[in-house]
């Protein structure tokens with residue numbers, strides 16, 4: 230998973246300082262929770278006809294300072310905050326990426342292309358291209374540039390029409406298998422955005438009027454970034470839609486592909502997105518409250534059956550806090566914070582590598598002894614993926630004297646891999662893979678584990694069409710390339 234942002238201020242070829250890049254920088258700060266491996270911004274300056282790019286490993290604030298932002302001149306910019314789920318973890322694979330041939334094209338994306346290996350091979354054997362990275366974005370740039378060139382002459386008056394862009398996007402949808410939300414800058418032309426036909430990865434649009442009555446636009450992974458920058462949230466980019474905003478701020482859109490079944494990722498509501506965001510018209514915070522209420526119903530049944538006797542409800546901070554508050558209210562139990570989060574340590578789930586994740590968890594959560602000792606704790610968490618965080622937390626709670634621990638999870642067990650931009654491509658890494666709920670409880674050393682079921686999850690989010698492949702094993706796209714994808718990611722991660 231990653232965060233993407235694109236900003237375009239209306240212009241007529243003249244430079245506008247680094248205002249667009251500054252918006253992109255601030256937007257990336259609001260999207261930092263979506264990826265902490267690396268960050269980058271690419272701007273296009275209509276006056277100099279140049280792309281300018283700054284990117285590096287680390288958090289947004291580590292990568293950028295005022296001096297770097299000032300260099301990113303021009304009226305349009307795209308930015309990316311990286312959580313490596315494709316390619317390696319090093320500098321070579323950081324986004325944005327660009328090409329100057331056959332014209333200037335820069336791109337960022339959030340997601341994964343499952344048939345990357347096949348497409349990369351084709352580029353190399355059929356078109357004699359030399360790929361410089363192991364990142365699927367580079368392959369996407371090659372294909373999109375080629376598709377945009379179809380039928381063009383390069384005569385002086387041969388500018389791109391929206392029809393060119395629509396046709397190129399249709400071809401992208403035909404060749405790419407996976408989940409992706411893409412933002413691209415075309416030199417001298419404008420900004421393009423499209424979202425995969427199933428809508429697996431999110432993308433929203435915001436707009437604000439400029440002082441001279443024209444329109445400035447911001448597209449981002451989450452509404453939190455758009456709102457923070459002062460753009461009014463307009464809507465989500467529809468699955469299978471392409472949008473083009475020209476250099477004067479005129480927006481063109483077309484529904485290029487219309488799939489019957491949509492599949493936005495359920496994990497955005499459960500864990501990944503900021504609680505302040507709204508995705509596909511469903512506010513994340515409201516969904517998390519409802520997840521807590523439904524979990525309370527399941528827990529009440531276990532209490533009534535005499536299986537557990539909780540006397541306090543405790544969240545694993547921060548994502549599960551709204552669910553824990555709602556569950557405590559519904560059960561009439563006190564809500565207590567027995568674990569305090571160190572805000573300066575990265576989210577453990579999105580660090581790559583088990584060793585990094587383990588030390589992050591140890592630093593991340595500090596116990597409040599008085600709220601733990603002698604208590605029967607109903608511990609609410611959003612999910613158990615690898616089980617790293619859960620095991621560490623439970624051993625902390627045991628160490629500080631918890632009597633009974635019930636672990637209640639706001640989604641069903643993760644038993645299958647994700648190939649669409651969340652980094653668990655191998656089901657063998659998942660703590661629930663091949664285990665019953667009782668075996669999971671035993672592995673994690675808790676008295677009981679309570680999971681929501683699929684229908685609870687759908688109802689709480691408020692959408693009937695969702696990607697739940699990591700729960701159900703039913704994938705919304707073809708998966709014949711899944712094994713190769715999974716092995717490639719493992720090899721690259723091992724190589725660092």
Ligand code: SF4
Nearest residue numbers: 494495647696698699
């Ligand atoms: S497999 Fe799971 S995590 Fe991956 S996109 Fe689907 S719902 Fe989201």
